Amino acid sequence: xxxxxxxxxxxxxxxxxxxxxxxxxxxxxxxxxxxxxxxxxxxxxxxxxxxxxxxxxxxxxxxxxxxxxxxxxxxxxxxxxxxxxxxxxxxxxxxxxxxxxxxxxxxxxxxxxxxxxxxxxxxxxxxxxxxxxxxxxxxxxxxxxxxxxxxxxxxxxxxxxxxxxxxxxxxxxxxxxxxxxxxxxxxxxxxxxxxxxxxxxxxxxxxxxxxxxxxxxxxxxxxxxxxxxxxxxxxxxxxxxxxxxxxxxxxxxxxxxxxxxxxxxxxxxxxxxxxxxxxxxxxxxxxxxxxxxxxxxxxxxxxxxxxxxxxxxxxxxxxxxxxxxxxxxxxxxxxxxxxxxxxxxxxxxxxxxxxxxxxxx
Amino acid sequence: xxxxxxxxxxxxxxxxxxxxxxxxxxxxxxxxxxxxxxxxxxxxxxxxxxxxxxxxxxxxxxxxxxxxxxxxxxxxxxxxxxxxxxxxxxxxxxxxxxxxxxxxxxxxxxxxxxxxxxxxxxxxxxxxxxxxxxxxxxxxxxxxxxxxxxxxxxxxxxxxxxxxxxxxxxxxxxxxxxxxxxxxxxxxxxxxxxxxxxxxxxxxxxxxxxxxxxxxxxxxx
Numbered sequence: 001x002x003x004x005x006x007x008x009x010x011x012x013x014x015x016x017x018x019x020x021x022x023x024x025x026x027x028x029x030x031x032x033x034x035x036x037x038x039x040x041x042x043x044x045x046x047x048x049x050x051x052x053x054x055x056x057x058x059x060x061x062x063x064x065x066x067x068x069x070x071x072x073x074x075x076x077x078x079x080x081x082x083x084x085x086x087x088x089x090x091x092x093x094x095x096x097x098x099x100x101x102x103x104x105x106x107x108x109x110x111x112x113x114x115x116x117x118x119x120x121x122x123x124x125x126x127x128x129x130x131x132x133x134x135x136x137x138x139x140x141x142x143x144x145x146x147x148x149x150x151x152x153x154x155x156x157x158x159x160x161x162x163x164x165x166x167x168x169x170x171x172x173x174x175x176x177x178x179x180x181x182x183x184x185x186x187x188x189x190x191x192x193x194x195x196x197x198x199x200x201x202x203x204x205x206x207x208x209x210x211x212x213x214x215x216x217x218x219x220x221x222x223x224x225x226x227x228x229x230x231x232x233x234x235x236x237x238x239x240x241x242x243x244x245x246x247x248x249x250x251x252x253x254x255x256x257x258x259x260x261x262x263x264x265x266x267x268x269x270x271x272x273x274x275x276x277x278x279x280x281x282x283x284x285x286x287x288x289x290x291x292x293x294x295x296x297x298x299x300x301x302x303x304x305x306x307x308x309x310x311x312x313x314x315x316x317x318x319x320x321x322x323x324x325x326x327x328x329x330x331x332x333x334x335x336x337x338x339x340x341x342x343x344x345x346x347x348x349x350x351x352x353x354x355x356x357x358x359x360x361x
Numbered sequence: 362x363x364x365x366x367x368x369x370x371x372x373x374x375x376x377x378x379x380x381x382x383x384x385x386x387x388x389x390x391x392x393x394x395x396x397x398x399x400x401x402x403x404x405x406x407x408x409x410x411x412x413x414x415x416x417x418x419x420x421x422x423x424x425x426x427x428x429x430x431x432x433x434x435x436x437x438x439x440x441x442x443x444x445x446x447x448x449x450x451x452x453x454x455x456x457x458x459x460x461x462x463x464x465x466x467x468x469x470x471x472x473x474x475x476x477x478x479x480x481x482x483x484x485x486x487x488x489x490x491x492x493x494x495x496x497x498x499x500x501x502x503x504x505x506x507x508x509x510x511x512x513x514x515x516x517x518x519x520x521x522x523x524x525x526x527x528x529x530x531x532x533x534x535x536x537x538x539x540x541x542x543x544x545x546x547x548x549x550x551x552x553x554x555x556x557x558x559x560x561x562x563x564x565x566x567x568x569x570x571x572x573x574x575x576x577x578x579x580x581x582x
Contacts, residue, residue: 048479071482072491078483084476087581088498097494098484150485 003154003186007044007053016040016051018212020205024058027180027187029197029218031229032207038190039081041207042156045188046078047071057154075102077147079157083139085131091142092127098150112182117145120182121175137168141175148183155187161196176200194229198222198238198278199361223330225308225317230332236280237331238361239322243273252297255360258322258329263297264360276361283356284333286318288343290352298355304347305330309337316340320353331355362551364531365539372447372535373515376454377462380511383455384462385504389496391463392470403467407460414457418524421453425525445527450535453525458514462507469503470496502577509570513563 002024008017016037022028030038043049047062048071055063062069085094099114118124121141126134134142140160147155160176161169173196180187180200191197197204197218204221206214206229214227222229223237241257246266253266255277262277269275290299302320309316318333318340331353335345345351391403409417425443426432436442443449477499481491497504519537526533528542536555543552 046483048482071479072485072487076483078480080476080480082476084480086477086480086495086499088495088501097481097486101485101490146484 002059003057005045005053005055007041007051007055009051009053011040011049011051014040014210016044016210018207018210020212020215022186022188022205023203025184025186026202027176027189027200028203028205029201030188030190030205030207031197031201032192034192036207037210038192038207039158040210042158042188042190045154046076046156047074048078075151075153077150077152077155079140079143079147079155079160081159082163083136083143085134085139085142085146087131089131090127091123091129091131091134094131094142095123095127095146095149098146102150111151112148114149117148120178121145135168136164137171140164140168140172144175144179148179153185155183155185157187157189159190159192161191161193173199194232194234194236195278195361198236198276219329223319223332225306225319225332230281230308230317233282234280235332236278236283239277239279239329239331241275241277243269243271243275246271253360260300260322261298262300262355262358264358267360269360278359278361279331279355280357281317281332281334283358284320284331285354285356286320286333286335286339286343286345287352287354291354294354296354296356298358300353300355302331302351302353304345304349304351307340307345307347309340313337318345320351322353323350362539362555365534365536365555368447368531368533369516369535369537372450372454373512375451376458376515377508377512379451379455380458380462381504381508384459384507384511385466385497388463388466388507389470389492392467406463409457410460414518414520415524417457418453418521421456421521421525425449425452444525445529445533447526447532450522450526450533453521454515454518457518457521458511461510461514465503465506465510466500467503469500472503473499499581502574502581505577506570506574509566513566517559517563 003022006019014037018037018041030041032038040049044051044053045055047069050068053063055061061067062074086097089097118127121144123141123145126138126142144160161172164172177200189200201218204216204218205212206221206227208228214221214224218238219240221227222235229235239257239262241255241262243253244256244261245254247253251266252263253269255262255264255275257277264277301323303323304318305321306319307316314336316335316337318335320331320333322329322331333353387406391399422444423429424431425435427436427442441448443452473496477495478491481495486494517537519541522533522535522538528534528538534542536559540552540555543555
C-alpha cells in the first residue's frame, strides 16, 4: 500500500469523512450512489478542494496538517466528467498545454511519449482538428491523453463516461482497458455504474453519505452481503477466469473459473484470454441436486458460506463459494426467504448454483 | 477642429488603455470574490451608469481641487494639478467609462465558470499563468466589447469633461465640447459637420463590434 489518504470536514452542507489505503498500481474505483461524496473526495486528492486531512503517495506528502501542495504543483492527471477541452486551442495545443509546463525526463518510470499515447488512444487523425468538431468520445480521449502527457504519478478520473452515449461509452472503455495494461501508475476512478466497476476495477472503495464504508479486491467487495450495494437491482459478483474452450457451433466459450466451467457467449475471445465474467445475484438460483432437462447451461457446485436473512424483507442473500476456489471466488444469489426455508438451506451445505445469465466483461 | 479631433482620439486611447489595465483585474476579482463587499465595489463601479455626468464631474472637481485635502495630497504626490488639464480629463473619463469596460469583461469571466481554471491547474499552470493562457483568451469577446464600449463612450462624453476639464482648446477641448461651442456661437456649419462625423463614427464602431463579437463567440462556442 503506497497511497494513503484521510479527509474530514464540511464543504457547504456536505460532510466528508474518508480514509483509505490503495495499491500502488491498477485501477481503484471509488464506488457509491450519486451524491455520496466520491467526486469531492477525488477533488481533495487533486487539491481542487481543501479539507483537513492527510495524503501521502509513494512516500511523498501532498497534504498534512501543516502542508498543502497546490494543485498545479501536484504530479497528478485529472479527467473531468465532461472533457473540458480548451475551446480556444486546437486539439494539438490542448494536448501540449500540460506537457510543455512540466520538465519531463524520458527516463522517468512509466514515461509514455507523445507518439505512443497518440497511437494508444488513436487520436492521430484528430490532431489538426478544431476542438468544437469532435464527438463526445473523441473529446474524452483527448482529455485523457492531455492529462497523461503531464507524466503524472497518479491519474484521477471523475465519471469519465457519464456524459457519453452508449456507443461512445463502449469506445472509451475499450481504450481504458488498453491504458490499464500499459500504465504503471495508479488510477483512481469514480463511478456509480455497476458495469464500469465490474469491468475496470482491480480494487474498490465503497462510499456512502460521505464515508468510506469498505475497501478491498473487487470479488471480495461485491460478494459482501452487509453492504448496501447488494440492494441494487443490478448487483452482481465478478469472477476471474481463462478461456479454455471454444464451441464454434453454438457460438459459446468455456471459461474456467477455479476448476469449474462457465459457458458464455463468444464475443470474439481467444483461447487463453483472461476474462472477467459478471453474474447478477438475481440470475442465480440454488438447487440441492444438479438439474437435468433444463435450459440453463451453467450449473456449478458451490458451498453456502453466508446467509443474510432479513425478516422485514421477502428476499434473502446467500453467499456461495465456488468449490475448489480456495476461498477466492464467491458468487451471491438472491433468493426468496420462503425458498431458503423450504429447502432448509444451511451454512456449510453443498448445493448447485444455477446461473441463468452470464456476461463477459 | 483638427485639434479637437486629435485630442479626443488621444483621450479615448489613453483612457481605454488605463481602463483595460485596471478593469480586467477588477472584473476578475468581482467575478471570483464571494465577499459581500465585492458587491459594494461593483455598485460603486456601476454608479456612473445612473448618475448625471455633471454630478460625477462636480464631485471629482471637489475631490481633485487644490483647495481640498485629497486634492492637495494628490497634487503633492504627482507634482501637478489635475483639474483643467489633460491628465485630469483622463481621471474623469476612466471613472465615467469604467462600468462599460468592467461589466462585459466580468460577464465573460462569469460565463466561463470555474472549470477551465481547474483544468489548467491540473495541467500544471500556476494561477497567474492560467489567467493569461486560459481566462484572458476565453473572455476575449467580453474584453473586445469592453474595449470598444470604453473607447466609444469616452469619445461621446460631455458633462464630466466640461466640469473637470473646462474648454481649453488643445488641452481639454474635446469634440463634444467643440460642438457645444460652435452651437453657442451660432456656427451651425461646423456643428453639423462634427455632429455628422460623430454619428457615423458611433454607428461604425458599434456595427464592427457586433460583427466581430459574433465571430469570436462562434469560434469559442
